[in-house]
Amino acid sequence: MTQNPPAAATTGPGPVAAPERLARAALSRLMEPQDAAGLALVQAVGAVDALRIGTGELKAGPGLEQEMTVFLQEAGVGTWPGLAASLKRWIPRVPDLAPERDLATMQRLGGRLTIPGDPLWPEQLSDLGLHEPLCLWWRGHEIAFPHARRTVALVGSRDSTGYGGAIAGEFAYGLGQRGYTVVSGGAYGIDAHAHRGALAGGSSELPTIAVMAGGVDRYYPSGNEELLRAVANQGAVIAEVPPGSAPTRYRFLQRNRLIAALSAVTVVVEARWRSGALNTAHHAESIGRIVAAVPGSIHSANSAGCHRLLREGGAVCVTDVGEIAELAGGSGEELIGERQALPAEHDGLTLEDLVLLDALPLRSTTSVEKLCAVAGLAPDAVRAGLGRLGLLGLAVSERGGWKRTRKEG
Amino acid sequence: MTQNPPAAATTGPGPVAAPERLARAALSRLMEPQDAAGLALVQAVGAVDALRIGTGELKAGPGLEQEMTVFLQEAGVGTWPGLAASLKRWIPRVPDLAPERDLATMQRLGGRLTIPGDPLWPEQLSDLGLHEPLCLWWRGHEIAFPHARRTVALVGSRDSTGYGGAIAGEFAYGLGQRGYTVVSGGAYGIDAHAHRGALAGGSSELPTIAVMAGGVDRYYPSGNEELLRAVANQGAVIAEVPPGSAPTRYRFLQRNRLIAALSAVTVVVEARWRSGALNTAHHAESIGRIVAAVPGSIHSANSAGCHRLLREGGAVCVTDVGEIAELAGGSGEELIGERQALPAEHDGLTLEDLVLLDALPLRSTTSVEKLCAVAGLAPDAVRAGLGRLGLLGLAVSERGGWKRTRKEG
Numbered sequence: 001m002t003q004n005p006p007a008a009a010t011t012g013p014g015p016v017a018a019p020e021r022l023a024r025a026a027l028s029r030l031m032e033p034q035d036a037a038g039l040a041l042v043q044a045v046g047a048v049d050a051l052r053i054g055t056g057e058l059k060a061g062p063g064l065e066q067e068m069t070v071f072l073q074e075a076g077v078g079t080w081p082g083l084a085a086s087l088k089r090w091i092p093r094v095p096d097l098a099p100e101r102d103l104a105t106m107q108r109l110g111g112r113l114t115i116p117g118d119p120l121w122p123e124q125l126s127d128l129g130l131h132e133p134l135c136l137w138w139r140g141h142e143i144a145f146p147h148a149r150r151t152v153a154l155v156g157s158r159d160s161t162g163y164g165g166a167i168a169g170e171f172a173y174g175l176g177q178r179g180y181t182v183v184s185g186g187a188y189g190i191d192a193h194a195h196r197g198a199l200a201g202g203s204s205e206l207p208t209i210a211v212m213a214g215g216v217d218r219y220y221p222s223g224n225e226e227l228l229r230a231v232a233n234q235g236a237v238i239a240e241v242p243p244g245s246a247p248t249r250y251r252f253l254q255r256n257r258l259i260a261a262l263s264a265v266t267v268v269v270e271a272r273w274r275s276g277a278l279n280t281a282h283h284a285e286s287i288g289r290i291v292a293a294v295p296g297s298i299h300s301a302n303s304a305g306c307h308r309l310l311r312e313g314g315a316v317c318v319t320d321v322g323e324i325a326e327l328a329g330g331s332g333e334e335l336i337g338e339r340q341a342l343p344a345e346h347d348g349l350t351l352e353d354l355v356l357l358d359a360l361p362l363r364s365t366t367s368v369e370k371l372c373a374v375a376g377l378a379p380d381a382v383r384a385g386l387g388r389l390g391l392l393g394l395a396v397s398e399r400g401g402w403k404r405t406r407k408e409g
Numbered sequence: 410m411t412q413n414p415p416a417a418a419t420t421g422p423g424p425v426a427a428p429e430r431l432a433r434a435a436l437s438r439l440m441e442p443q444d445a446a447g448l449a450l451v452q453a454v455g456a457v458d459a460l461r462i463g464t465g466e467l468k469a470g471p472g473l474e475q476e477m478t479v480f481l482q483e484a485g486v487g488t489w490p491g492l493a494a495s496l497k498r499w500i501p502r503v504p505d506l507a508p509e510r511d512l513a514t515m516q517r518l519g520g521r522l523t524i525p526g527d528p529l530w531p532e533q534l535s536d537l538g539l540h541e542p543l544c545l546w547w548r549g550h551e552i553a554f555p556h557a558r559r560t561v562a563l564v565g566s567r568d569s570t571g572y573g574g575a576i577a578g579e580f581a582y583g584l585g586q587r588g589y590t591v592v593s594g595g596a597y598g599i600d601a602h603a604h605r606g607a608l609a610g611g612s613s614e615l616p617t618i619a620v621m622a623g624g625v626d627r628y629y630p631s632g633n634e635e636l637l638r639a640v641a642n643q644g645a646v647i648a649e650v651p652p653g654s655a656p657t658r659y660r661f662l663q664r665n666r667l668i669a670a671l672s673a674v675t676v677v678v679e680a681r682w683r684s685g686a687l688n689t690a691h692h693a694e695s696i697g698r699i700v701a702a703v704p705g706s707i708h709s710a711n712s713a714g715c716h717r718l719l720r721e722g723g724a725v726c727v728t729d730v731g732e733i734a735e736l737a738g739g740s741g742e743e744l745i746g747e748r749q750a751l752p753a754e755h756d757g758l759t760l761e762d763l764v765l766l767d768a769l770p771l772r773s774t775t776s777v778e779k780l781c782a783v784a785g786l787a788p789d790a791v792r793a794g795l796g797r798l799g800l801l802g803l804a805v806s807e808r809g810g811w812k813r814t815r816k817e818g
Contacts, residue, residue, distance in 0.1 A: 032764060032785055088787035096782070167707065246783075248767035250760065295704030295716055298576065298728040307704055310719055310726035317719035317726070319707040351659065355441060358657035372501035376441055381498065 023047035024115045024135040025099035029242045030054055030090040031134070033254035037086035039130050040071040047134065054090045055097070075130035102137075105217060105243045110232075111139035124148040127287045128261050133240035139216040140236035143205045145262070146181045149329045150204070153183040153263035153284075155256075155277040156190025156270040161302050164270030165193045167294055171267065172197030172208070174321030179204045180328065183262050185255065186210035186228055186237065188221060190269045190277070195231050202234065211262070212239040213255040214247030253279055260284035264328040267292045267318060271305030278305050285314050290327050292318040349392075352377060356385040357394055357404065365401025432456035433524045433544040434508035438651045439463055439499040440543070442663035446495035448539050449480040456543065463499045464506070484539035511546075514626060514652045519641075520548035533557040536696050537670050542649035548625040549645035552614045554671070555590045558738045559613070562592040562672035562693075564665075564686040565599025565679040570711050573679030574602045576703055580676065581606030581617070583730030588613045589737065592671050594664065595619035595637055595646065597630060599678045599686070604640050611643065620671070621648040622664040623656030662688055669693035673737040676701045676727060680714030687714050694723050699736050701727040758801075761786060765794040766803055766813065774810025 024047045031038040042050040044067045052058035065083045072080055080086065106112055114120040115135045122145035125132050145151075152175050154168055172182045172194040182198035184191040191210075198208035210231045214220055216239045219228040231237055240258065241251060256276065260266050260283035268291070271277040281291045293315040296303030309315035318324050349357065359375035360366070366374075371382045386402055389395035396405045433456045440447040451459040453476045461467035474492045481489055489495065515521055523529040524544045531554035534541050554560075561584050563577055581591045581603040591607035593600040600619075607617035619640045623629055625648045628637040640646055649667065650660060665685065669675050669692040677700070680686040690700045702724040705712030718724035727733050758766065768784035769775070775783075780791045795811055798804035805814045 030785070034760075089785050089790065091787060092778075092781035093785050163706065248764070250764045250767050253763075294707060295712070295719065295726070296706060297572065298703060298705075303704070304728070307726050307728045310704065311728070311732065317704070317716050319713070319716045319720070323720065355657070355659045358655075358659050369501075373505065376439070376498050376502050378497035378500060 019048050020046075021113060021115055021135075022099045022103075023051040025102055025113055025242065026051050026097050027054070028134050028137075028240060029097060029099070029102070029245075030093050033133065033240050033251060034131050034257070035086075035089070036072055036075065036077045036130060037068065037080050037083070038090070039132075039134070040068040040075070040077075041083070041086075042134065043071045043130065044068050054087055055094050071130060077130075102242045102244075106137060106139070109139055109217060109243075111137065111216060112142065114138050119144050121145065122262055124151075125258070125261050127289075128257065131257065133258065136238045136240055137216050137242060138236055138238050140209075140232040140238075141206060141234070143236075145209075146204065146206060148262065148264040148289075150179065151181045151183055151263040152324055152328055153259045153266040153280070154190065154194035154269055155184060155259060155266060155280050156194075156268055157272060157275060157277065157302050157305075158187050158189040158191075159302070160189035160193065160270050161300060163296060163300070164190055164294075164302055168193035168269045169197035171269070171294075171321055171324065173201030175324065176201030176207050177203055178321065178325055180325070181206050181235070182208045183259055184208070184210060185259060185280075186212055186220070186224060186231070188223065192224055192227055194269070195227055199230055199234055206235050208235040209262070210235075210237045211255055211258050212237060212247065213241075213251040215239060215241055215243040215245040217243035220247050252276060256280040257283040257287075260289055261287055263289065265290045265292055265324060267294065267324060268306050268309060268315065269294050270296065270302045271309075272301055273304040273308060275305045278309065281309055281315065291315040292324060292327060294318060352381060353385045353388055356382060357389060360389075360395055360402060360404040362404050362406065365398050365403045367401055371402065428457050429455075430522060430524055430544075431508045431512075432460040434511055434522055434651065435460050435506050436463070437543050437546075437649060438506060438508070438511070438654075439502050442542065442649050442660060443540050443666070444495075444498070445481055445484065445486045445539060446477065446489050446492070447499070448541075448543070449477040449484070449486075450492070450495075451543065452480045452539065453477050463496055464503050480539060486539075511651045511653075515546060515548070518548055518626060518652075520546065520625060521551065523547050528553050530554065531671055533560075534667070534670050536698075537666065540666065542667065545647045545649055546625050546651060547645055547647050549618075549641040549647075550615060550643070552645075554618075555613065555615060557671065557673040557698075559588065560590045560592055560672040561733055561737055562668045562675040562689070563599065563603035563678055564593060564668060564675060564689050565677055566681060566684060566686065566711050566714075567596050567598040567600075568711070569598035569602065569679050570709060572705060572709070573599055573703075573711055577602035577678045578606035580678070580703075580730055580733065582610030584733065585610030585616050586612055587730070587734055589734070590615050590644070591617045592668055593617070593619060594668060594689075595621055595629070595633060595640070597632060601633055601636055603678070604636055608639055608643055615644050617644040618671070619644075619646045620664055620667050621646060621656065622650075622661040624648060624650055624652040624654040626652035629656050661685060665689040666692040666696075669698055670696055672698065674699045674701055674733060676703065676733055677715050677718060677724065678703045679705065679711045680718075681710055682713040682717060684714045687718065690718055690724065700724040701733060701736060703727060761790060762794050762797055765791060766798060769798075769804055769811060769813040771813050771815065774807050774812045776810055780811065 053060050113135055168190045175182055176198040182194055184194040195208050208231055216237050219225040256279050260280050266284040268277045268281050284291050291314050293306040293309040310317055355375045359371050368382050372379055386395055394405055462469050522544055577599045584591050585607045591603055593603040604617050625646050628634040665688050669689050675693040677686045677690050693700050700723050702715035702718040719726055764784045768780050777791050781788055795804055
């Protein structure tokens with residue numbers, strides 16, 4: 001069993017060693033996303049030897065299966081069919097392997113492959129543990145991925161309503177203005193509104209990122225081609241599957257874990273009772289990310305999924321960009337502060353002074369004696385209270401009597 | 410210091426002893442609601458002697474102040490000005506005392522006074538501890554108050570929107586149909602819609618109850634006079650303050666604790682960022698009742714208070730009557746069940762079968778070999794999987810090839 005080169009060799013500012021890069025490119029075609037056994041194999045022997053074992057070039061060592069079992073158990077995978085059975089799934093795809101061609105394709109598209117250790121690599125993906133992707137096929141700006149704290153996912157229904165679309169756009173614009181990177185899935189509906197809003201409002205180097213379920217060589221869905229081209233031009237379009245891969249339903253579900261893991265907060269803007277966005281939310285929750293949901297009309301089926309998330313306790317209710325920024329750990333507090341700073345005139349009064357204020361007439365004046373009876377307070381308490389209310393501008397004395405101060409306008 | 414008659418003498422089916430009833434009637438005029446010292450005095454010596462001490466007829470015993478301090482500390486009241494200072498607040502109202510007149514007024518209105526131990530008395534108010542009201546002035550049906558589990562409070566803004574009003578009406582009607590009693594505050598807006606819906610849908614003996622901040626001799630606000638008359642005819646209009654009491658702001662806030670304590674669940678249908686309904690919600694939370702909030706548009710100021718409750722974690726998001734009934738401990742589960750019982754076609758598939766399903770074409774058929782490459786599965790896994798998908802009606806074999814089953818229209 002060959003050992004992986006030490007981790008230090010794969011980090012630092014320079015590119016990771018070419019064989020590691022090629023091996024991960026190849027493995028990303030052999031394996032479906034979240035192939036736990038495959039990922040455990042890479043963990044055990046490194047990508048280069050995992051590929052050689054997968055293609056039959058190298059024979060597995062005697063202790064390997066045991067070692068993989070440990071990795072799998074740590075990741076919560078209780079039983080697995082064993083190495084030979086797991087590798088059988090790869091065999092039909094071995095003839096298609098051509099990692100150099102895939103890398104050349106990416107270069108032609110102005111893109112690249114990024115793998116753990118690269119400066120571009122999003123560190124926050126390591127929170128996925130064993131399920132961290134092998135690599136990301138990356139189309140767009142060559143700028144390091146922002147920290148999760150500066151990244152917010154906005155997700156939701158493809159068939160969004162005007163309400164949901166407007167909110168996705170507003171929120172993305174506002175997050176962009178505050179320098180956040182908006183992550184979404186490039187789909188119709190909420191995703192598209194989120195990307196558009198972020199492109200319009202974006203003030204960071206990477207205003208928005210679309211995470212694809214299929215290969216980044218094709219902009220999918222085709223109706224979003226122009227939008228995704230703009231995302232690639234100003235931000236990035238990424239995928240863990242290689243060019244030419246179809247966006248299958250399985251890959252959509254796996255892709256959702258990347259959206260969740262890239263971001264500190266996943267905001268579900270609009271979602272039906274059953275929805276892919278809820279799948280993203282559950283991924284987020286499972287790795288300790290914050291899930292937020294936008295409320296809406298209880299008569300709108302497109303908000304039922306959001307309300308389900310709120311009701312079942314996992315999600316935080318968010319209604320503006322400040323609240324989202326606050327959840328992400330940024331500076332949203334000032335907005336909240338503003339709203340809370342509109343006190344009612346009677347705020348901070350003692351109960352006795354409130355009783356007294358209630359007892360004061362608005363038009364004619366009244367006597368201290370009468371106030372004692374109406375408010376149920378002793379004369380000295382009434383006099384002291386009137387003094388306090390007077391100082392606060394709430395009561396006024398006129399011709400020996402007292403009344404409430406009339407509010408202007 | 411005279412002792413209160415033992416509790417047993419004040420319970421049972423018959424009316425509580427007349428002096429106790431008269432004393433509580435009188436004390437409810439001397440004391441503002443939640444006069445902690447006054448309530449501690451009643452706790453210590455009973456209502457009859459508390460009244461005699463309050464009016465100066467009886468001198469307080471030497472240990473009384475100490476005993477009251479214990480009651481107050483148990484109720485969370487740390488410091489108090491002492492007995493003499495507390496009683497000073499009552500003195501201006503002593504000349505107005507006429508409990509027999511108040512009871513006669515109630516009788517003339519077809520109402521009555523109910524006190525702890527009476528069959529009518531809502532047992533759940535004892536959860537207020539020291540702050541349990543002394544008595545309730547009760548106008549309407551002479552029917553025992555339902556258990557908190559059969560009672561739901563619907564509260565919200567006076568200036569409700571069409572959205573909030575419709576929901577209050579729907580929810581109250583649905584709760585009424587299920588035999589719940591709907592409690593609210595008799596105000597304009599959400600309260601009025603809730604009472605109306607409950608009157609229309611009510612199937613219990615006491616479909617709805619309005620808890621007033623002022624005396625029940627007057628229907629307030631006047632615009633709701635007809636509605637409140639109907640509530641009194643079919644349900645009940647109640648207050649802890651005696652006839653003739655004005656509905657002051659202080660009393661509105663105290664009244665809210667009664668709405669909360671009467672009900673298992675307090676549902677805030679619509680509320681602004683600052684709202685009396687939030688005060689009711691906080692009362693409910695403080696005595697361990699469930700608070701629920703109805704979500705709405707984030708662009709509606711009238712839902713901002715609901716979202717605040719959801720966001721700050723105290724409230725459960727509710728969107729239909731079934732969810733409310735479930736919270737109250739009743740039978741709302743069937744509705745939830747119905748909604749969750751709409752599975753997607755791929756529910757319950759293993760990941761491998763899902764991958765295979767994704768790989769199956771919809772129109773033309775494909776071969777097992779081709780499926781191996783597309784799905785990344787070994788031939789025997791593909792064959793076994795096709796068998797399972799076939800049994801589930803998801804795949805079909807035609808002329809030696811396989812394709813996905815086309816869904817009907």
